[in-house]
Amino acid sequence: MSTDRTTDFLRELLVRQLTTWLPAALHRSRRATIALAWSGDDAGGAAAALRVVAGHADQVRGRRVTVLVLADGAADLPTRLGPVEAELPAEVTVHLLPGVPDRLPVAVKAAGAAGSPLFCFVDLPGAVTPKLLTAAANGRTGEVLLHAGSAARDALVAAGFPLVAEVAPVLPNGTAAGVIGFGSRSDRSLEAVRDALWAVGADLDVGLSDPADPAGAPVDVAGDPDPxxxxxxxxxxxxxxxxxxxxxxxxxxxxxxxxxxxxxxxxxxxxxxxxxxxxxxxxxxxxxxxxxxxxx
CATH class of the missing domain: 1.10.10.10 (Winged helix-like DNA-binding domain superfamily/Winged helix DNA-binding domain)
Incomplete structure (x- = not known):
């Protein structure tokens, strides 16, 4: 499932959705938490997310933003992310944590995210666990963007997300690249993530298909589709x-x-x-x- 193109696709999707989410979160709350969890190591993705936060420095000032980076097998992550962390405003706290994505609930609780906006990005090769998604829902204030090896719609609904969507990216050679799942309470975020999926897919020549219809042909997102x-x-x-x-x-x-x-x-x-x-x-x-x- 993991390829360079898939990594690029996920990284750009994360950047676009975080760019939509962060200003809205800081508009309605004086604190916000961003939790990023990889099964493996994507320092480039973590750095890209931190640059999004740095790019909103004016909105961050006077507020408090906590960024949790949870990665498995990334002992050198502090060194690799150090230059990007140096660009962040003083109001931003970054915690680099070793471990698999299943540890995200503990990390979110320890960060004191309850009651404030929480954005979670999770990339894991297998199925997502209910406990992880319940933590991402954060009561009624969470939003989650995930990449998993199988469909996650039912689990997202069970976790309490009223707006749930999922698509299956398809690489140019026809290879499936897992499933992208999204859970939110915001129609604006739901629309934004779909627009981002199409924009990134067009840039990287990645089609989109319906996980519920594996036999269906992927939709070519590089232009106006057949209505x-x-x-x-x-x-x-x-x-x-x-x-x-x-x-x-x-x-x-x-x-x-x-x-x-x-x-x-x-x-x-x-x-x-x-x-x-x-x-x-x-x-x-x-x-x-x-x-x-x-x-x-």
Whole structure:
């Protein structure tokens, strides 16, 4: 599962999502915790995450940010991360901890993360444990981005995340690269991580497939996708569940498919043009609260 391209993919995805999460976390709280856990050693990923924190120095000042880096077999990590740590504001505390990702619950508790925003990134080769995800949920304040060897949707839901999504990256040679899982309570974060997956996938020529449909062809993310598969999915959802607001259909797109929220808008427009669905208003932009109804 681990290849240089997979490592690059995960590293860039981490940077993009942390860039979205950190300003929002510091806006609503005076303290925040970032926990990074690898089964192995990715000093480059840890350094990239610390650079994101350093890049938000103005927002960090007057607040408290704790960064936990948990890596297995990385005895020289302090030396390798030292130059990046030197760039951090005084309000940032970094703890470098040896051990496997399963030790993350203990590390998060020791850091006093309870009650404040927590972002966890976890990379492990096998299945994720319920205990780890419960710690990442952090009551109602956690968000987790994980890379695992198998699907994690059920475990994320069981841990208490109301918004859960997962996709399977597919390398250019057709090799599966594990599963990317995401759990949050923020629609904004959910939309951001999906946009990041597509942007990074396009840059690195990595496709995305649905872990629940291993026989399905991966979606080419380097351009505008064919709207038909998503249109069929949304139409089936409307026929099954009845009329839905646009916001819920966009959320369904993000949690149940590999597509983006913007793709949902295009798919709905196609369904409207074909007469398969109808909207409340006769014209204008599709608003989030507008109800869409299947016509057949």
């Amino acid at each position: 038909e598969p998503l249109a069929r999915e949304l139409l089936a959802e409307l026929r099954h569940g009845g009329p839905r607001p646009v916001t819920e259909l966009r959320r369904h797109t993000l949690t149940a498919t590999v597509y983006r929220a913007a793709d949902a808008t295009r798919a709905l427009t196609g369904l409207l043009d074909a007469g398969d669905v109808r909207r409340e208003r006769e014209a204008g932009r599709l608003a989030g609260d507008e109800i869409i109804t299947s016509t057949r």
